[in-house]
Amino acid sequence: MAEVGRIQGLTHDVRAIELRLLEPASISFKAGQFVSFEVPKEGQPRPVTRPYSIASSPEQHERILLVLNLVEGGPGSSYLFGLREGDRTSFKGPAGAFYLRDDETKDLLFVATGTGIAPIWSMILAQLQRQPDRPVTLFWGLRSQRDLYWQDELEALAAAHPHLTVVTTLSRPEPGWQGASGRVTALVEERISSVSNLAVYLCGGSGMIKDVTARINAKGLCPIYREKYYDE
Ligand SMILES: Cc1cc2nc3c(=O)[nH]c(=O)nc-3n(C[C@H](O)[C@H](O)[C@H](O)COP(=O)(O)OP(=O)(O)OC[C@H]3O[C@@H](n4cnc5c(N)ncnc54)[C@H](O)[C@@H]3O)c2cc1C
Known part of the structure; x- marks a missing residue:
């Protein structure tokens, strides 16, 4: 059982939801893991299960942070978007x-693409804590300016950690965007020269995962870990 803490609207359709653990009062997890909610689905007698990655650091045991986008009419995201601060909810995991x-x-x-940043945010926090001197690169793909969030936070992290490189790329930028544009796949193609000493973590839709896996494999052999949120 958990109590809903701070709810933060990050964009027009993305929300960060903090859950404070009640019973049990704390949680232990590895950076990147998820929790699952059983939610009602209209027209179905039984609840359906929807997983959501934990975005917060594994060093924080008393609360977890979820980051998710609303899928119109989707039972999982609608349930979580319906929660209000102070509500109680429960999950597995x-x-x-x-x-x-x-x-x-x-x-x-x-x-990462879209809210695929959630487990990766947790992993980056854990990695910077345990090995601040090892190079870490994040390529994050979003659609357009209205979909941007956590840019200041990432900038601050990169400023504090010289070995962290962050590139947010927009696939459909509106005029005026100064940053990278195009898909994350192109960034991987253009900016990763060698994979010989690399471990790769991918999270998002199936299309990105398939394309980036192919680009990495074409460059050589290295471990690739993947979390597919949905089929495209
Ligand atoms: C291990 C795991 C961890 C996940 N963690 C997160 C997370 O941290 N944040 C998060 O936003 N989602 C996450 N997801 C996706 C999440 O579990 C749900 O699938 C999503 O919220 C849609 O569920 P729904 O019941 O609202 O919609 P459904 O009725 O199940 O509709 C899903 C359909 O909406 C489309 N869609 C659009 N955006 C998404 C999206 N982001 N995820 C899934 N489908 C999408 C797809 O075409 C999909 O077929 C995760 C999925 C997995 C497998």
């Missing part, structure tokens, strides 16, 4: 095999 590995000899490449 943590679970999942997409978590930050212990191998401390590799440089890390994280690639």
Whole structure:
């Protein structure tokens, strides 16, 4: 059982929801893992299960942060968007095999699209804590300016950690965008020269995961860990 803490609107359709653990009062998880909610689905007698990655640091045990986008009419996201501060909810987990590995000899490449940033945010926080001197690169793909969030936070993290490189790219930028544009796949193609000492973590839709996996494989062999949110 958990109590809904702070709810933050991050964009027109993305929300961050804090859950304070009540019973049990704390949680242990590996950076990258998810929790699952059983939610009612209209027209179905039984609830359906929807997983959501934990975006907060695994060092924080008394509360977790979720980041999700609203899918119109979707039972999982509608349920979570319906929660108000102070409500109670329950979930199962943590679970999942997409978590930050212990191998401390590799440089890390994280690639996310949309709310696929959630587990990767947790992993980056954990990685910077345990090995601040090892290179970490994040490529994050969003659609347009109205979909941007956490840019100041990422800028502050990168300013505090010289080995962290962050590139947010917009696939459909409105005029005036000064940053990278195009898909994350193109960034991987253009900016990753060698994969020989790399571990790669991908999270988002199936299209990105398939395309980035192919680009990485074309450059050589390295471990690739993947979390597919949905089929495109
Ligand atoms: C391990 C795991 C962790 C996940 N963690 C997160 C998370 O941290 N944040 C988050 O926003 N989502 C996450 N998802 C997706 C989430 O579980 C739901 O699938 C999503 O919220 C849609 O569920 P729904 O019941 O609202 O919609 P449904 O009725 O199940 O409709 C889903 C359909 O909406 C489309 N869609 C658009 N955007 C998304 C999206 N972001 N995810 C899934 N489908 C989408 C797809 O075409 C999909 O077929 C995760 C999925 C997995 C497998």
